[in-house]
Amino acid sequence: xxxxxxxxxxxxxxxxxxxxxxxxxxxxxxxxxxxxxLGPSGVGKTTLVRTIAGLIEPIDGRVHLHVDRRGxxxxxxxxxxxxxxxxxxxxxxxGARASLPVLQGDSMERKKRVNSALIALGIEEKTAExxxxxxxxxxxxxxxxxxxxxxxxxxLADEFLSELDHNTVDVVIAAVKEMLDAGTSMVMVExxxxxxxxxxxxxxxxxxxxxxxxxxxxxxxxxxxxx
Amino acid sequence: xxxxxxxxxxxxxxxxxxxxxxxxxDWGRLEGGWENLTTFVSESMWPPNWSVLEAQSYPxxxxxxxxxxxVGYLGMIETIKIAFVSTILGFIxxxxxxxxxxxxxxxxxxxxxxxxxxxxxxxxPSLIWAIIFVIVIGFGPLAGVxxxxxxxxxxxxxxxxxxxxxMPSDSLEVSKAMGLSHxxxxxSIVIPETANHLLSxxxxxxxYNVRHGTVIGIVGAGGIGYYINTYLKFxxxxxxxxxxxIIFIVVVIIDxxxxxxxxxxxxxxxxxxxxxxRAIREATFGSRNPSMK
Numbered sequence: 001x002x003x004x005x006x007x008x009x010x011x012x013x014x015x016x017x018x019x020x021x022x023x024x025x026x027x028x029x030x031x032x033x034x035x036x037x038l039g040p041s042g043v044g045k046t047t048l049v050r051t052i053a054g055l056i057e058p059i060d061g062r063v064h065l066h067v068d069r070r071g072x073x074x075x076x077x078x079x080x081x082x083x084x085x086x087x088x089x090x091x092x093x094x095g096a097r098a099s100l101p102v103l104q105g106d107s108m109e110r111k112k113r114v115n116s117a118l119i120a121l122g123i124e125e126k127t128a129e130x131x132x133x134x135x136x137x138x139x140x141x142x143x144x145x146x147x148x149x150x151x152x153x154x155x156l157a158d159e160f161l162s163e164l165d166h167n168t169v170d171v172v173i174a175a176v177k178e179m180l181d182a183g184t185s186m187v188m189v190e191x192x193x194x195x196x197x198x199x200x201x202x203x204x205x206x207x208x209x210x211x212x213x214x215x216x217x218x219x220x221x222x223x224x225x226x227x
Numbered sequence: 228x229x230x231x232x233x234x235x236x237x238x239x240x241x242x243x244x245x246x247x248x249x250x251x252x253d254w255g256r257l258e259g260g261w262e263n264l265t266t267f268v269s270e271s272m273w274p275p276n277w278s279v280l281e282a283q284s285y286p287x288x289x290x291x292x293x294x295x296x297x298v299g300y301l302g303m304i305e306t307i308k309i310a311f312v313s314t315i316l317g318f319i320x321x322x323x324x325x326x327x328x329x330x331x332x333x334x335x336x337x338x339x340x341x342x343x344x345x346x347x348x349x350x351x352p353s354l355i356w357a358i359i360f361v362i363v364i365g366f367g368p369l370a371g372v373x374x375x376x377x378x379x380x381x382x383x384x385x386x387x388x389x390x391x392x393x394m395p396s397d398s399l400e401v402s403k404a405m406g407l408s409h410x411x412x413x414x415s416i417v418i419p420e421t422a423n424h425l426l427s428x429x430x431x432x433x434x435y436n437v438r439h440g441t442v443i444g445i446v447g448a449g450g451i452g453y454y455i456n457t458y459l460k461f462x463x464x465x466x467x468x469x470x471x472x473i474i475f476i477v478v479v480i481i482d483x484x485x486x487x488x489x490x491x492x493x494x495x496x497x498x499x500x501x502x503x504x505r506a507i508r509e510a511t512f513g514s515r516n517p518s519m520k
Contacts (some may be wrong), residue, residue: 051401053400074404077400086419090415091418093403097415098407
């Protein structure tokens with residue numbers, strides 16, 4: 001785990017739309033860390049992820065993101081964000097184009113990244129298929145493949161393992177682990193404890209408008225005490 | 228939910244009726260209107276004079292089939308050409324401007340000036356644009372093309388940026404988070420996502436421009452309108468009716484093409500496309516089932 005410049009620093013952040021959902025959020029993410037954001041429904045987990053992505057302004061405080069703004073940040077939103085009327089290849093290629101823009105990037109490298117992402121997620125046979133024809137599980141694979149082809153420094157994944165059968169979860173987790181091994185850090189909004197245990201190195205908990213930052217060992221201890 | 232809806236509709240109807248009543252000073256004018264219309268149609272317009280599909284006496288027709296030298300064919304083809312060129316140029320121009328005018332693609336300080344520009348272009352009807360260009364470059368189809376291109380930019384631009392603003396936000400959020408450029412976002416996300424609407428608007432605008440070709444032709448901007456204007460001046464309403472029927476047939480064909488074209492980008496369309504027969508039926512009589520299965 002690198003201890004150099006953190007990828008992300010949240011400085012006394014208050015998040016929400018009109019009303020404050022959570023406040024006094026101060027945390028940092030170092031290279032190689034995987035953060036699981038936990039908490040009951042509606043406490044602001046997705047809002048926190050969207051604030052980090054720069055999609056909404058924080059009510060108070062600051063977000064310091066030290067990644068390349070062109071392709072350094074990846075996102076798998078809850079609704080996956082695919083282009084419905086385009087093919088699987090087109091959607092996955094968007095990820096590669098983010099970090100290797102058409103006018104600057106190497107097109108062969110881009111193609112290679114897309115193909116290896118499609119193979120890693122087991123959707124290489126669906127390359128030409130319009131995504132609107134795919135099942136829910138296949139769509140999540142496409143969204144993950146897009147992130148894999150992008151190779152971001154920091155990936156924000158919002159419930160990307162929900163509604164998946166066990167086989168698909170295994171495939172998606174294997175692909176994500178490959179990305180993490182290559183140096184990507186991740187913030188994942190998650191509900192399932194087993195997925196947290198598999199991937200996370202830290203846990204951010206939002207509860208009663210308060211923010212808590214645990215190492216995974218501290219979190220396991222807390223869960224053990226509660227049980 | 229239903230009662231307030233009916234109440235709103237009824238209130239709007241009453242308001243419209245009061246406004247109409249305020250506008251009309253003498254309802255007695257309606258008396259004999261129907262009779263005047265039937266007399267005009269039966270004595271002056273009906274039956275349509277299909278000599279408009281025969282070769283003109285001058286210039287001498289050198290083609291084997293006379294139809295290709297007729298007023299109906301030449302006027303309609305010129306109108307279609309003017310409409311086609313101006314729709315394509317206007318569509319491209321509108322896409323460039325509307326991509327900067329949509330609030331979900333651009334910050335407000337950029338979107339607002341582009342919206343104002345589109346509003347200014349749209350606020351002049353195509354007829355006024357035609358008069359301006361006839362004054363600037365003289366009579367002929369080029370004035371028509373320029374007039375309709377400018378109007379198309381203003382009209383389509385508004386429809387387009389409203390369509391972009393109505394598209395699902397999640398794919399745009401991904402694009403923004405990933406740091407995709409405006410050009411990539413627009414060409415690779417926005418256009419594929421809204422293709423069905425854009426094609427529909429494009430075909431509607433083409434149809435609109437074909438129909439409006441008759442109006443701008445009247446002020447000397449070329450096309451079938453030039454001939455309609457001539458026949459109106461000489462009170463040859465039966466020939467005018469024949470030309471209007473030709474325009475109607477062309478509009479139906481365009482509507483049919485639109486249905487076929489849009490089926491390529493609808494959810495069900497790539498599974499089963501509408502047959503030509505079905506397209507003709509729906510273009511002529513309207514769709515019975517909106518699901519297009």
